[in-house]
Amino acid sequence: MAVFEARGGPSNDQRTLALSHASRGFLEEARAWPAASATPIASIHISQQGGPGRTVIEASDQGLPALGYTVPFGALEASLQARLRESPVEVAFGQSCEAITVTRDAATLRFASGREAQAKLLVLADGGANSSRIPGISYETKDYGQLALTAAVRTDRATLGRAYERFTPLGPVALLPVEERFALVWTATPEEAKRLMALEEGAFLAALQEHFGDRAGRFVSAGPRAAFPLRLRTVNSTVALRTVIVGNAAQALHPIAGQGLNLGLRDAVELVEAITATAPDALGSDAMLFAYRDARRRDAARGVAFTDFLVSAFADRRRIPTWLRGLALAALDVVPPARQLLADRMIHGAPAP
Ligand SMILES: Cc1cc2nc3c(=O)[nH]c(=O)nc-3n(C[C@H](O)[C@H](O)[C@H](O)COP(=O)(O)OP(=O)(O)OC[C@H]3O[C@@H](n4cnc5c(N)ncnc54)[C@H](O)[C@@H]3O)c2cc1C
Numbered sequence: 001m002a003v004f005e006a007r008g009g010p011s012n013d014q015r016t017l018a019l020s021h022a023s024r025g026f027l028e029e030a031r032a033w034p035a036a037s038a039t040p041i042a043s044i045h046i047s048q049q050g051g052p053g054r055t056v057i058e059a060s061d062q063g064l065p066a067l068g069y070t071v072p073f074g075a076l077e078a079s080l081q082a083r084l085r086e087s088p089v090e091v092a093f094g095q096s097c098e099a100i101t102v103t104r105d106a107a108t109l110r111f112a113s114g115r116e117a118q119a120k121l122l123v124l125a126d127g128g129a130n131s132s133r134i135p136g137i138s139y140e141t142k143d144y145g146q147l148a149l150t151a152a153v154r155t156d157r158a159t160l161g162r163a164y165e166r167f168t169p170l171g172p173v174a175l176l177p178v179e180e181r182f183a184l185v186w187t188a189t190p191e192e193a194k195r196l197m198a199l200e201e202g203a204f205l206a207a208l209q210e211h212f213g214d215r216a217g218r219f220v221s222a223g224p225r226a227a228f229p230l231r232l233r234t235v236n237s238t239v240a241l242r243t244v245i246v247g248n249a250a251q252a253l254h255p256i257a258g259q260g261l262n263l264g265l266r267d268a269v270e271l272v273e274a275i276t277a278t279a280p281d282a283l284g285s286d287a288m289l290f291a292y293r294d295a296r297r298r299d300a301a302r303g304v305a306f307t308d309f310l311v312s313a314f315a316d317r318r319r320i321p322t323w324l325r326g327l328a329l330a331a332l333d334v335v336p337p338a339r340q341l342l343a344d345r346m347i348h349g350a351p352a353p
Helices: 021-029 074-085 190-198 203-212 260-275 286-315 322-334 335-350
Strands: 002-005 014-021 039-041 043-048 055-060 068-072 091-093 097-103 105-110 116-119 122-124 140-153 162-170 171-178 183-189 218-222 226-235 242-244
Touching: 014 021, 014 074, 014 171, 021 068, 021 226, 021 260, 039 171, 068 074, 068 171, 140 171, 140 190, 140 203, 171 203, 171 286, 183 190, 203 218, 218 242, 226 286, 242 286, 242 322, 260 286, 286 322
Parallel strands: 002 091, 043 162, 122 242
Antiparallel strands: 014 068, 039 068, 043 055, 097 105, 105 116, 140 183, 140 218, 140 226, 162 171, 171 183
């Protein structure tokens, strides 16, 4: 078994990831949970700009120590890497795949370095870079026409482990607690994002304050900013001859509800189950691949639909009027089953079974 990665080493990605309570469980089981770098999310405050209604989901109401956790991307990468080093799996950095051939018996990969590798089961977890090399695989893409601007920000108040999700007509804004600061994800049009990226720190903080309001306190500092294009991209099939497609290569979501990597981890867990349940000489067989595909179909489709609904419903005024969204948020606050559905999605990444 081998992992091939195009990068020469760690990604140096500065993002913060919100991981569900369930993802923590998976990573703990794999002995790859970066406990020392994880911040518990005690509550999530959801509101909309310019309209009524808000809801707060508390971990204590769910009988849990935390609804989820924030983890620096780099810390998770390092703990997974350390775990891989202890395993017999070869991890080859600096290996950029540039050709794939699949036959009924095996998948053969060719790398820019000249190296070749052959496997009975190919797992594509490359964010979608190589799927088009597999016959029959294609993507459907919905461009939200937005960028996500990210930065670490501080306010003059303690975070108290509270995450904020605020819907605005220009797109959602999220603040995730990370120790005593927040990780900001601010969605904006490309023009607005370009303007925000160019502002000096004081002007950026003032713009954020005006956009977000003061529910988290007064913004006092902001770290380096980065911007990511936002689109929903789904693959037509998560399996092909000798191949499984997982993570962002299978479904790349808007980061509005922090579902992307959580969904990718569930792909990985299901794949481990499928592999464990298969005799070594049947790895990559149609029977194994179809069992994996069928097991993942429902959860993946729901994750895509949930995220797309949140983006469309809350960002597009024409689709659902502000008062109705306010009513929906207020209803979430008073209707326990609806709240529970939302809480389950945040905690488990899916409605509880
Ligand atoms: C702003 C933002 C915030 C987010 N926040 C959250 C969050 O809070 N919670 C959450 O769960 N998700 C979040 N996500 C989503 C999350 O980042 C992704 O779901 C996750 O990174 C996908 O991981 P992946 O390994 O499938 O794909 P990727 O992260 O795209 O990794 C693909 C890997 O494949 C390698 N590769 C590419 N091409 C080749 C090749 N030809 N040969 C060899 N290797 C190759 C790349 O170098 C890379 O290392 C966020 C996304 C964004 C944009």
